[in-house]
Amino acid sequence: MSNVWHNRTLALAGIIQALNSVQQIARQGNAPIDTVAASLASVFKMNPKSAEDVYGNIEGISVGLQVLNQQLNRKSYRTDPELLRYLTNIMYLEQRLKKRPRILAQIADQIKHIEPQTEEISPADPRIIARLADTYVNTISTLTPRIQIRGEETHLRQPENIERVRALLLAAIRSAVLWRQMGGTRLHLLFQGRQLLYETHTLLKRIPRAGAA
Template sequence: MSQSLSDRCLALAGVFQSALLVREYAHSGRADTAERETLVRSLLITDPASTAEVYGGVETLRRGLEGLIQRLGGGRGAAPEMETTRYVIALLHLAHKLQRRRDLMDILAEGISQAKHQAEYFSPTHENVIAALADLYQQTVSTLTPRIMVQGEAAVLGTPDNQNWIRTLLLAGIRSAVLWEQSGGRRWQLLVRRKALLQAARSLLQATDTTV
């Protein structure tokens, strides 16, 4: 795959979309069906021809692009935005550490392969697939430190189905964060190349407005 600025923006938007949906799920037990399916499918596409193919197109990441633009544009202050940013930073950090652990990457590859077979038999968002992906998150990412501490409503976080969805969305965020690095993204670029990333993200978002 190419390593253009647009590719990096798409991957980073994927991280933001995951973080946004994790926050929503943790507080309400709900998230947009299409947006969460986009992220689950991104885990199951292992040999894409392009970054956009991972997500089924640019338009499916509209929510993530909006979150990325808000953050790069200097948006801050409100608790939900700060919570989302905390998840994004944690996902980028853990994805970087994960790639140095060949043993965990091998477990991930095998687990994703099995989940793909399950998704073909059931559907990508079937409860069995989500449970398998959540378990895969626990076997791999959860073994790294610091672990991501998800904030939310106790009643929501205590429900196994919600826990599975939150872990699956976090795993999708890790997938996007790995893709960010594979496309040439580095954390220092969020500061040094912030304006260029912001412009690229705005161009991508504008493109979704004309997609029919």
């Protein structure tokens, strides 16, 4: 049972990490490239050996775990209604997507064509991001309701930011697929917060502290 919750927590942190980067880009015009790269790399893990393998390692999902911890630990932190709204929308879109096998096949086909490039350049390279953004526009963006991103218009009008946001939303969907595959439901978010918080703490303890030998 613990392993099931371990995997669900990783998947949820994956969604949160991608959406947190979307928020940073929309509000500030940028997000840490290592965090963005880790989220985008998960898109190409179509046949992972484990849930952890989707993110490379626990360190790759560290930001998502930290933000998830804050959202679940309501005694110490304020919840972010905007982030939770994005999360709900992503999970709803994933539910709609699983009923569209043609679109799922189209996404898989496009990702397979992009993947060879990642052997030479980072998933966060603008060329990869542009192709992932196109994949999002041609597939998930055709579903309704479309996710409305809020932030500074100055940042949201920039073409490179638009592409990064779309690519990250695709990464969020990928983690939402993993969440569902691990048996995760919206009811778990409502009624199993303690279990998720416990697993989040357990996973965060496995991440080496900066500067530790």
